[in-house]
Amino acid sequence: MKLIKLVLPFIIITVSALTLSTFSVSAQAASDGSLVAKGAKLYSENCGRCHNPRPAEEYTKREWSVVMPHMRAKAHMTGKEALAVEAFLASTLTADIRDDDHSSTQDKPQRTGEELVTVFGCQGCHIIKGEGGTLGPQLDTTVADKGVKFVIRKLLEPTFNNAASAMPRYPMSTADKQAIVDYLKSE
C-alpha cells in the first residue's frame, strides 16, 4: 500500500510530462491544412464511442459552437481536438465550399479527387488506399462492387440507403463527384 501511495504522484507526473511534450505537435496540427481531415477523424473516433455520429446538418454553425463545448467535456476531447472537429463541421456547412451545379462557383478550378477526399475529410470515417477510419465501410472496392451510380447517389443523398448514416451531405458539382469516383477507382 505504501508503494502505491509513493508511486501515484510519479505516475501522474510522468503522464503529464508526456502530455506536455506532445502538445507542440497538436498545436502545429491545429494550424495546418489538414485540420478538416483531422477533425473528421476525431469526429469519427469520439462521437461513435457512445452514440451514432450525427450529421452536421442537424445543427447550424452557431448551434454547433455551443454544442461542441458540451461534447468536448463528455468525450474528454482537448481544446485543440474540439477546434479540429469544429473545422470539420464548418467545412460541411460553409456555403462558400458548396459548389453545386447552379452556383457561380462553376468557374473555380476543378479539384482532383484526392484533393476533394482530403478537403471533405472522407478518411475520417472510411479506409481509402489503406488509410482512414473504420466508422464507415472501406471504399477501395465500392465503385467496383456497387457501381458508379450508387456512389454518385450516395454523395448526393447520403441517407438514401441507410437512414442512420452520419455521412455529411456535401453539395458538389457533377465534376467533383466524378473526380471522387475516378479517384476511388484508381489503383
Next chain:
Amino acid sequence: MKTKYLYKAVTTALLLSSASVAYASDASTLDVGRLAISGYGDVGYTYQPNKKDADGNDIQNNVVARFIPIFLFQMSEKIHIEAELEFAVDENGETETVLEYANMHYFFNDNTIITAGRFLLPFGQFGANLHPSWINKAASNPGIYGGHGGNGSMGGVTGIMNDTGVNISNTWSLGDAGKLFTDFYVVSGPRQEAGDHGGGVDMDVKKGDNNDSMALGGRVAYAFLPQWEIGLSYYSGAYSNDGELDYTAYTIDFNWIGSYATVRGEIFGSTAGTEWEEEVELPDGSEVHEEFLQDLNKNGFYVQGTWQARQLGKAWLNPIELVLRYSKTASDFDGSISHVLEEDGGRMGSRIYYGINYWLEPSAVLKFGAESTSIDNEAASHDPIADDRIFLQLAFGF
C-alpha cells in the same frame, strides 16, 4: 486510507493543470453562438403480463413518455453552462420533473475542465454517458442499475448517477499509445435513509449533505480510439447522519467499438457499513444485547453486445440492429445473512434482454425488446412475481 490517495491525486492533477501552458487559443472556425437546445425523449410501452397492483389487479401495460431538454449556454470561450431537465409522465399518469444536472464548465486550459454544480458523476459509463434512451441500445436499463425508469423486480445495486460538487477532468495524450482520461470529484455524497439498523444508503441526493463529510470519487480510463476504452471508477463517502457509516463503490467499465458491432459492460462492487444488533446467548443460558457494525456488500455486472445488420450488405437490412444484454447482481441480502433486513434488500438475480432496433435517423430509433428476469432470493419481497417484460419504445435525440 483510499480517500487519501484521491486527495493526493486531485491535488497533483490540479498542480499539473496549473503548470500546463498549452492554452486553446486558436479561434473556432464556427460562427460563435450563445444558446443551443438539444436533448432527447422517448415514448415507451411495456407489456408485463404478471404485474399486479397493490390490490392484486392486473396491470398489463404501461405507457411512459419523457421529454428531456438540455439547455446549453456559452458565456465565453472559457465558460459554458448546461442544464438538463426531465419531464416525464409516469405509469400512474402523473407528471414528474427532475433536474438531472445544472453546472458550469470552466475550460481551464487545453486539457483540463473544471465543472461545478450538479453533474452526472463519472462513475462508469452508463450513468455518465450511455443512459439517454436514444443512446442506450436497449429499452430498459442494465440490471445493476436502479432508477431512471425503474428496474422491475431487480433491486439494482448502484444508484450513483448525479450529485452536487466539483469535478476536475483531464485528458492526457499518450501519442500513438492512446489517451488517458482522469476525473476526480468532491460531492455532497449519499444520505441515510430512515429505517431500522441505520436504514439504507440513499444515493438520490436532492437535499444537500447530511453530515460534514463530503464524498470523493474519480475515474481513470485508458482509451485506444476508436476501438477501446477501459475505465476504473471509485466512490467513497460517509452516508450516516453522524458520519460514522461509510459507503464505498467501484466499477470497471469497458467499451469496444467495431465497424458493425459493439461490446460494453461494467463490473460493479460496493460496501456499506451498517449498524446491527442481536441477542447473544451466554454459556450460562442468559442473553445479552450486542450492537456492532457490519459491512454489507452488493455487486454485479452487465455485458451488452450489439450488431448492425448492414454488415450483410443488403439495403433493406441497413437500419436494423440486434441487441443482447445479460446482467447479474448479488448481495449479502441474498440469504447469506439471515435478518429481517433481507426484506428491504431488493431482489437479486440475473436478467437477459433481447432486442431488435430499427433506426429511423442517426438519432431516432424504434426498439422492440424482450426481457426475462430470474430472481435468486424470492423471499426478499412480499409479493414474488415472475418478471418477463416486452418493450416497444421510440427514442429520439435532438
